[in-house]
Amino acid sequence: xxxxxxxxxxxxxxxxxxxxxxxxxxxxxxxxxxxxxxxxxxxxx
Amino acid sequence: xxxxxxxxxxxxxxxxxxxxxxxxxxxxxxxxxxxxxxxxxxxxxxxxxxxxxxxxxxxxxxxxxxxxxxxxxxxxxxxxxxxxxxxxxxxxxxxxxxxxxxxxxxxxxxxxxxxxxxxxxxxxxxxxxxxxxxxxxxxxxxxxxxxxxxxxxxxxxxxxxxxxxxxxxxxxxxxxxxxxxxxxxxxxxxxxxxxxxxxxxxxxxxxxxxxxxxxxxxxxxxxxxxxxxxxxxxxxxxxxxxxxxxxxxxxxxxxxxxxxxxxxxxxxxxxxxxxxxxxxxxxxxxxxxxxxxxxxxxxxxxxxxxxxxxxxxxxxxxxxxxxxxxxxxxxxxxxxxxxxxxxxxxxxxxxxxxxxxxxxxxxxxxxxxxxxxxxxxxxxxxxxxxxxxxxxxxxxxxxxxxxxxxxxxxxxxxxxxxxxxxxxxxxxxxxxxxxxxxxxxxxxxxxxxxxxxxxx
Numbered sequence: 001x002x003x004x005x006x007x008x009x010x011x012x013x014x015x016x017x018x019x020x021x022x023x024x025x026x027x028x029x030x031x032x033x034x035x036x037x038x039x040x041x042x043x044x045x
Numbered sequence: 046x047x048x049x050x051x052x053x054x055x056x057x058x059x060x061x062x063x064x065x066x067x068x069x070x071x072x073x074x075x076x077x078x079x080x081x082x083x084x085x086x087x088x089x090x091x092x093x094x095x096x097x098x099x100x101x102x103x104x105x106x107x108x109x110x111x112x113x114x115x116x117x118x119x120x121x122x123x124x125x126x127x128x129x130x131x132x133x134x135x136x137x138x139x140x141x142x143x144x145x146x147x148x149x150x151x152x153x154x155x156x157x158x159x160x161x162x163x164x165x166x167x168x169x170x171x172x173x174x175x176x177x178x179x180x181x182x183x184x185x186x187x188x189x190x191x192x193x194x195x196x197x198x199x200x201x202x203x204x205x206x207x208x209x210x211x212x213x214x215x216x217x218x219x220x221x222x223x224x225x226x227x228x229x230x231x232x233x234x235x236x237x238x239x240x241x242x243x244x245x246x247x248x249x250x251x252x253x254x255x256x257x258x259x260x261x262x263x264x265x266x267x268x269x270x271x272x273x274x275x276x277x278x279x280x281x282x283x284x285x286x287x288x289x290x291x292x293x294x295x296x297x298x299x300x301x302x303x304x305x306x307x308x309x310x311x312x313x314x315x316x317x318x319x320x321x322x323x324x325x326x327x328x329x330x331x332x333x334x335x336x337x338x339x340x341x342x343x344x345x346x347x348x349x350x351x352x353x354x355x356x357x358x359x360x361x362x363x364x365x366x367x368x369x370x371x372x373x374x375x376x377x378x379x380x381x382x383x384x385x386x387x388x389x390x391x392x393x394x395x396x397x398x399x400x401x402x403x404x405x406x407x408x409x410x411x412x413x414x415x416x417x418x419x420x421x422x423x424x425x426x427x428x429x430x431x432x433x434x435x436x437x438x439x440x441x442x443x444x445x446x447x448x449x450x451x452x453x454x455x456x457x458x459x460x461x462x463x464x465x466x467x468x469x470x471x472x473x474x475x476x477x478x479x480x481x482x483x484x485x486x487x488x489x490x491x492x493x494x495x496x497x498x499x500x501x
Contacts, residue, residue, distance in 0.1 A: 004116045007073055008070055008071040008383060009070055010069055011068070012391070016389060019386075019387025019388055019390065022145065022400065023196060024386055026145065026400060028413075032376070033259075034163070034415070038461040039381065039382075039385050039391070039459040039461075040385070041386045041390070043387060
């Protein structure tokens with residue numbers, strides 16, 4: 001494409017179908033303890 | 046939902062960035078395609094570029110407007126622009142989860158008296174005390190029982206200062222390790238420390254047993270010592286830096302954070318991040334203070350513009366450092382656009398009171414460490430194996446659709462509804478987002494994605 005560069009393809013809807021295993025980290029455990037950041041976490045699958 | 050809520054667009058550091066909120070797609074637009082988005086007012090998009098768009102963009106050649114339109118249309122058709130929110134059905138099915146993470150308050154005592162401590166300088170508003178092994182053992186049993194089919198269990202040794210009760214930490218680790226296999230569990234231990242009591246022996250133990258370690262330090266000596274001081278008022282910086290360096294070197298710089306707090310006193314907190322990096326640390330988290338908004342050092346709405354500017358400044362510095370192959374990871378700019386958490390996880394980020402609980406030295410259970418000391422939020426005891434399921438279900442029902450202000454927010458799948466304890470403390474309700482935290486989170490997300498764009 002000439003005008004638009006895609007940095008990340010759509011993937012969220014796909015993860016909704018197969019996600020939700022619950023094995024990933026509880027959200028504020030790794031460093032925060034005073035806020036909640038989710039998008040930086042890794043999927044365990 | 047209005048179509049404009051389906052995307053978020055912003056320009057930062059020379060990049061026109063467009064997020065497709067519901068698909069997770071991220072695009073970088075040139076000026077003409079970016080401007081064109083303002084004139085797309087109805088969905089579905091038409092096959093041909095509407096005449097009024099061409100008329101509204103007369104400063105650009107018609108053929109350029111039309112070619113930009115074609116590209117936008119192509120993204121729309123492939124589901125990576127203006128995609129619809131289809132997650133409500135999943136949210137409706139969200140029920141109570143197994144308890145899989147626990148914050149163990151191994152010591153309600155501390156050898157520092159940090160000015161901003163949300164733990165009331167270590168005692169959480171109660172008596173100074175240490176957790177006996179018997180309580181820790183019961184907590185492990187409680188976690189194993191209540192985690193049902195979950196295999197990965199997280200246990201954070203927290204305080205106060207956990208190294209003030211390190212023998213019990215070791216006993217609990219030993220006990221958990223002795224029974225994890227028979228229950229098909231995998232314990233991941235973490236520890237949060239102020240560093241004063243670190244020595245060769247406990248450093249080696251921590252590096253062997255703790256999957257992650259959080260080392261508290263605010264940055265520059267003057268900044269750190271202003272709010273992180275002992276009972277006698279002396280700052281702790283000089284006593285901890287070398288110990289942290291030793292610990293981090295010995296674990297190969299793997300799985301740790303040096304973690305600081307910024308306040309109104311150091312709105313130039315990027316300098317503290319850089320100072321920590323100059324000391325040799327590359328995993329850095331410096332986070333906004335959580336405190337009573339009437340206090341001198343509390344962050345207020347008036348500080349937001351300066352904090353925004355500082356986050357932007359830090360983002361640009363980090364881009365330059367990464368281009369020079371320098372190692373630096375700022376926790377709040379860390380974002381995984383591709384292999385990050387699934388959409389289900391993103392609907393309900395905070396696990397407090399549902400999949401995550403805090404346990405006090407006497408075995409009382411609270412939704413998380415920030416609720417400890419608020420009697421009305423006590424939700425059980427590991428000693429009697431009781432858990433208030435009515436309260437648990439209230440937390441389980443907290444998600445981006447039950448939080449009115451999150452439902453249409455562009456950042457909802459990145460922050461996932463924020464910190465419920467912050468919501469309670471500042472807005473009076475776990476379902477009511479705390480505005481300043483929202484503002485800062487959105488800015489951090491924008492900076493994180495801009496960094497990805499710059500380094501792509």
